[in-house]
Amino acid sequence: MYGLGILRGMAVTLRHFIATYTDDLFWLTRGGRYYNPQALQVRQSLKGRGAITVNYPEEKLPMPERFRFVPFLITDEPAPGQAYGKDWCTSCGICAKVCPPQCIWIQRGVLPNGRPNPEPEKFFIDIDICMNCGLCAEFCPFDAIKMDQDYELASYDRTTAHIHDKARLSKPISYWKTIAPKKADAEAAIRDFVEEKKKKPKKRGEEAGEEEKLAEEAARQLPYRGAGY
Amino acid sequence: MSDLTAEMEQTTTYDNPVDEALAKLKALYPDDVSEDSRPGYSGLLVTPDKLVEVATTLRDELGFNYLSSVTGVDLIEENKLEAVYHIYSIDKGGSAVVLHAQADRDNPIIPSLVPVWPGADFQEREAYDLMGIQFDGHPDLRRILMWDGFHGHPLRKDWREPFYEEDVKPFGSRWPGGAVHRSEELNPYGKNVQYPAGWVPTGEEYEVETEMYEGVTITREATPGLKTEKVTVNMGPQHPSTHGVFRMVITLDGETILALKPVMGYLHRNHEKIGERNTFIQNIPYTDRLDYLSSMSNNHGYVLAVEKLMGLTVSERAEWIRILMAELTRLCNHFWALGFLLNDLGALQTPMLYLYIERELILDFFEAAAGSRMMCNYMRFGGVAYDLPDEVRGQPTMQFLHELIHERLPRVVTEFDDLVTNNEIVKVRSVGVGYLSKEDAIAYSAAGPLLRASGVKYDVRKAEPYSFYSHLDFDAAVRYNGDIYDRYLIRLDEIWQSLKILRQVLPYLQETQGMSVSGEKPQYSLRSPNAGEAYGRVENPKGELGYYLTAKRRSGNPERYHVRAPSFINLTPMERMSVGCKIADVVAILGSIDIVLGEVDR
Numbered sequence: 001m002y003g004l005g006i007l008r009g010m011a012v013t014l015r016h017f018i019a020t021y022t023d024d025l026f027w028l029t030r031g032g033r034y035y036n037p038q039a040l041q042v043r044q045s046l047k048g049r050g051a052i053t054v055n056y057p058e059e060k061l062p063m064p065e066r067f068r069f070v071p072f073l074i075t076d077e078p079a080p081g082q083a084y085g086k087d088w089c090t091s092c093g094i095c096a097k098v099c100p101p102q103c104i105w106i107q108r109g110v111l112p113n114g115r116p117n118p119e120p121e122k123f124f125i126d127i128d129i130c131m132n133c134g135l136c137a138e139f140c141p142f143d144a145i146k147m148d149q150d151y152e153l154a155s156y157d158r159t160t161a162h163i164h165d166k167a168r169l170s171k172p173i174s175y176w177k178t179i180a181p182k183k184a185d186a187e188a189a190i191r192d193f194v195e196e197k198k199k200k201p202k203k204r205g206e207e208a209g210e211e212e213k214l215a216e217e218a219a220r221q222l223p224y225r226g227a228g229y
Numbered sequence: 230m231s232d233l234t235a236e237m238e239q240t241t242t243y244d245n246p247v248d249e250a251l252a253k254l255k256a257l258y259p260d261d262v263s264e265d266s267r268p269g270y271s272g273l274l275v276t277p278d279k280l281v282e283v284a285t286t287l288r289d290e291l292g293f294n295y296l297s298s299v300t301g302v303d304l305i306e307e308n309k310l311e312a313v314y315h316i317y318s319i320d321k322g323g324s325a326v327v328l329h330a331q332a333d334r335d336n337p338i339i340p341s342l343v344p345v346w347p348g349a350d351f352q353e354r355e356a357y358d359l360m361g362i363q364f365d366g367h368p369d370l371r372r373i374l375m376w377d378g379f380h381g382h383p384l385r386k387d388w389r390e391p392f393y394e395e396d397v398k399p400f401g402s403r404w405p406g407g408a409v410h411r412s413e414e415l416n417p418y419g420k421n422v423q424y425p426a427g428w429v430p431t432g433e434e435y436e437v438e439t440e441m442y443e444g445v446t447i448t449r450e451a452t453p454g455l456k457t458e459k460v461t462v463n464m465g466p467q468h469p470s471t472h473g474v475f476r477m478v479i480t481l482d483g484e485t486i487l488a489l490k491p492v493m494g495y496l497h498r499n500h501e502k503i504g505e506r507n508t509f510i511q512n513i514p515y516t517d518r519l520d521y522l523s524s525m526s527n528n529h530g531y532v533l534a535v536e537k538l539m540g541l542t543v544s545e546r547a548e549w550i551r552i553l554m555a556e557l558t559r560l561c562n563h564f565w566a567l568g569f570l571l572n573d574l575g576a577l578q579t580p581m582l583y584l585y586i587e588r589e590l591i592l593d594f595f596e597a598a599a600g601s602r603m604m605c606n607y608m609r610f611g612g613v614a615y616d617l618p619d620e621v622r623g624q625p626t627m628q629f630l631h632e633l634i635h636e637r638l639p640r641v642v643t644e645f646d647d648l649v650t651n652n653e654i655v656k657v658r659s660v661g662v663g664y665l666s667k668e669d670a671i672a673y674s675a676a677g678p679l680l681r682a683s684g685v686k687y688d689v690r691k692a693e694p695y696s697f698y699s700h701l702d703f704d705a706a707v708r709y710n711g712d713i714y715d716r717y718l719i720r721l722d723e724i725w726q727s728l729k730i731l732r733q734v735l736p737y738l739q740e741t742q743g744m745s746v747s748g749e750k751p752q753y754s755l756r757s758p759n760a761g762e763a764y765g766r767v768e769n770p771k772g773e774l775g776y777y778l779t780a781k782r783r784s785g786n787p788e789r790y791h792v793r794a795p796s797f798i799n800l801t802p803m804e805r806m807s808v809g810c811k812i813a814d815v816v817a818i819l820g821s822i823d824i825v826l827g828e829v830d831r
Contacts, residue, residue: 005651012648013579044593045622046632052586064618066600093404100511102400107407116405124409133514133606138614147600163409182619 269761348674611748
């Protein structure tokens with residue numbers, strides 16, 4: 001029958017329409033369908049039915065651990081009264097070299113005897129140019145640069161606010177542990193493992209078993225880092 | 230000569246059709262065709278004068294009837310320009326016959342292959358535009374990506390872009406000096422532009438498109454006694470249904486289309502030049518930005534090419550993960566394509582948004598796995614960046630994938646089928662419209678769903694299997710009518726085939742859990758490509774995506790980096806499909822090709 005296809009299609013839209021409202025009724029006694037973290041999670045999962053709108057900015061999607069947006073620098077826990085502690089960065093320049101759009105600028109410090117100081121004097125990231133690829137964090141051998149998850153960076157003036165300097169970039173290690181707890185633990189495990197390996201003098205035949213000693217979780221999280229550094 | 234070939238056929242058996250074709254060509258044209266003996270190169274060197282003849286023989290007698298890619302290469306050290314042709318056989322499958330034709334750099338004339346394959350049209354224009362190769366006999370040799378008044382050929386090795394810093398990355402100013410500046414501060418606009426010697430602007434140089442209009446606006450007597458005029462309409466570049474900044478110059482007789490010229494390049498950023506400045510690994514995130522709807526597949530094609538060049542093997546789990554990602558990307562892309570096709574047909578928003586809900590779930594998975602929803606940057610040489618995540622949206626990953634692939638997506642696609650497929654309005658608008666015949670589809674180098682909807686069963690995953698596709702049971706979807714409706718149906722077919730593949734991949738992922746996903750060497754130690762060329766191609770959702778790379782031995786960055794962009798080349802038959810249709814159909818025809826301007830313009 002002519003027009004049957006259209007009618008079937010309209011039945012589908014009607015089902016979707018109804019699904020949204022039945023879902024509304026379901027959540028009515030459970031804290032509401034919107035502005036309710038529990039409902040948001042269900043709405044966004046495979047069980048979601050009907051409209052899946054997220055009411056940003058009141059509601060925000062939870063970010064997975066690997067979510068990446070603009071790098072930041074890791075420091076030790078700050079002394080009281082300080083914003084950040086001692087840099088982990090050694091100013092080796094690997095991140096600046098691997099950066100695809102070349103948005104990282106590092107000025108290496110100089111010691112009084114004229115030799116390079118393993119600490120950045122200045123560190124800049126031009127976030128207008130940064131393409132959020134995460135290669136810097138992937139390649140850093142010192143866990144000193146990591147990808148942040150703060151994506152609300154809009155500002156009124158690109159010429160003054162968009163080149164992040166060291167003060168803006170530095171964040172204590174505890175911050176990294178809050179945004180990516182699993183990754184941070186895995187990295188700490190690998191650092192400990194390497195420290196231990198350095199202390200013990202190597203014996204013949206021992207090397208083969210060492211990979212297995214690495215916590216399984218740590219090895220899985222960071223395939224490209226390995227134990228070798 | 231025929232005796233000779235007959236004799237060879239009797240005495241020699243060939244491993245594959247390519248060797249056979251190469252041997253026969255060498256026998257037929259002993260003076261003009263020779264083995265390309267540069268280290269790492271394959272295929273033949275052809276004297277430009279005989280190129281058309283060799284190509285015709287390949288097409289008509291040897292069965293290599295599909296010109297996939299045309300690449301210009303600047304060999305600045307030898308003072309030569311080279312055109313590289315990758316030609317495939319639709320029937321026999323397998324790898325390409327590669328032809329190299331070289332010409333003097335100062336006077337680069339190579340005969341055009343448009344008379345043999347009309348599909349060479351846009352690709353030759355691109356090589357002319359960016360590399361300066363003069364294709365003799367090309368019917369319409371104009372710039373295609375740069376604007377018509379542009380001076381110079383930007384892909385030549387000695388051409389420098391306005392904010393030029395150094396030939397290759399990493400730039401020395403970044404470390405250890407680190408004196409931060411914006412490019413425009415050191416190099417303000419106006420001072421960074423090169424003008425031709427003695428050039429004085431007169432104002433006339435801006436009327437650069439006159440030629441395009443001259444060819445199409447003519448007055449004629451349409452009906453006796455009534456004098457009418459053909460109208461030239463610019464559709465785009467700012468038009469909601471051109472899918473981005475894309476323009477079509479359409480000549481109309483009433484509402485009927487008489488001629489159509491696509492104009493592109495508004496998003497051109499010279500991806501290939503950037504790629505040649507980059508190191509190999511730095512290119513991976515840039516490939517995300519080609520066809521930004523299917524970044525995983527773009528990564529895949531590029532890493533395949535580099536792995537060929539470096540001779541790397543890929544770990545088993547990584548291969549399964551790659552197939553998982555590539556097929557999920559295909560679903561994402563087809564959801565988008567179908568949604569927008571229906572949008573273009575006037576089914577505004579509803580079907581599109583229903584499919585986006587599902588696309589959102591897949592993007593959630595990408596975000597959890599790769600860290601980004603669209604710019605995934607997930608594949609690495611020899612493997613992938615990370616293993617699968619532990620959980621996606623609060624569910625364990627394997628459970629999430631299982632539910633998604635076995636339950637949710639099949640249900641939703643069936644529902645979508647109910648919503649649209651038999652809709653009478655959709656059928657009236659699309660059945661029989663935008664017809665592309667089988668012969669034309671091959672001749673115009675169409676690829677992907679566009680090719681297969683015209684009855685050509687050619688899928689790179691089947692014809693030249695890469696990754697683990699040869700271990701999987703699926704069909705290359707094919708439809709025979711070559712109209713918009715079939716291009717709609719074939720995308721649905723491909724969604725079902727992808728789901729079939731995904732169902733087979735899941736057990737392998739379960740089996741290989743805990744195995745390494747990275748290559749044997751870490752990425753930072755991959756510094757030594759073999760000298761030569763490599764061509765990696767994948768069946769991207771939009772068609773065959775190929776990467777042509779050449780490198781010097783142990784160099785850190787590609788010498789030549791070329792992308793065979795399916796969206797771009799699929800626009801070549803656009804005029805062929807549109808002539809004779811009504812202007813309202815053009816929107817739907819363009820929607821059925823499924824282009825992404827990030828890839829068209831590169």
